[in-house]
Amino acid sequence: MLTFKYVAKDQNAHTVTGKITADNQLVVVEELRKRKLTIISVVQLKEAAVSKLPGLKQGIKGEDIVVFSRQLATMVEAGIPILQCLEALQEQMSNPRFQSVISAVKEDIQLGSSLSAAFAKHPRVFDKLFVNMVKVGETGGVLSTILDRISGYMEKTLKLKHKVQSAMVYPAVVVCMAVIITIVLLVKVVPTFASIYESFNQQLPFMTRILIHVSKTLQSQIAFYIIFLVILGIAVVRINKTEKGALFFDRLKLKMPIFGDLIRKVAISRFARTLATLTQSGVPILESLDIVGKTCGNKVLEQVIDSVKNNVREGESIAVPLIKSGVFPPMVTRMISVGEKSGQMEKMLSKVAEFYDDQVDAAVSGLTSIIEPLIIGFLGVVVGFIVIALFMPIINITTILK
DSSP states (O other), X not given: OEEEEEEEEOTXXXXXXXXXXXXXXXXXXXXXXXXXXXXXXXXXOOOOOGGGSGGGSSOOOHHHHHHXXXXXXXXXXXXXXXXXXXXXXXXXXXXXXXXXXXXXXXXXXXXXXXXXXXXXXXXXXXXXXXXXXXXHHHHHTOHHHHHHHHHHHHHHHHHHHHHHHHHHHHHHHHHHHHHHHHHHIIIIIHHHHHHHHHTTOSOOOHHHHHHHHHHHHHHHHHHHHHHHHHHHHHHHHHHHTSHHHHHHHHHHHHHSTTHHHHHHHHHHHHHHHHHHHHHHHTOOHHHHHHHHHHHSSOHHHXXXXXXXXXXXXXXXXXXXXXXXXXSSOHHHHHHHHHHHHHTOHHHHHHHHHHHHHHHHHHHHHHHXXXXXXXXXXXXXXXXXXXXXXXXXXXXXXXXXXX
């Protein structure tokens, strides 16, 4: 959407100036003629880049958007005008960045923009799914219902995300602590014992020799390993930003032992819930699939959804390319196929989403119970090896002295 500044004369020959947001200049001219104004000039204004708005930087949480949409739905349902709703929400928002975004949205609406078009100017805050659903709500006169539905969808999505993240925090912390403890032992403790053992003038046990060799290698090359890991991390991030790189890593994620199944279940749950919410809200199926593909969070699934979109465009079913992909389990594809034939697609997709939410809960609980003993066992073996290797020479000397 573009912003145009106009100068015109009203029916009393008074000069009138103002701004209008529209797709092009012809729309502005038509709108001014409807207002019975004589046009003097219409000039397109240069708009500030979206990224310059402070609210579009990092710092706006998903929970903030859920609260915003829930409260906006309540106020709209109560019959409060949109501008007054936004003004009230702006005042009560504790996040200054979000306040800046709401202020910008409010200004766009004052210039004649629709609510969905104003939201669309802030893609880092209001994604394509949010904007399209609001647009449907405006068109159908059911904005409060749609906003409430968006809130429900986002709450369930965030809940699922937090479950997975919380399940990963404990193993990640334990692994990091295990690595740090092992490195400290090898770099600081082992060299102290090694210098003592050198004065014995005796051949050390095999385990001790291996440990000292590893310690010396790590001491001399630790800077190289750190630099290598940093470069590797940067390279992975950059490759992951490319189309082929993202596809490779996402395919790799789905094939990972233990974690791959969990990632697949989360992606299928998000796919089913998003498509169900969009179709239930009245978003056209091709547009819904386009949004679902970009929000599913996995490039492999995005490719499958692209093929689904092509099938639908040609008048074919959704289920066939899902079956061919091999990514979606038979239960999901059959339920979608039944939903298409019976005209209850939204209901079937909602059931799939609920089922896979439960599956994710079970997988997260199982994952935590599996990973914990594995990490503790690994840490026990590593630390145990170091301790035994360090004290074996002392035990041998004590035996000889006796």
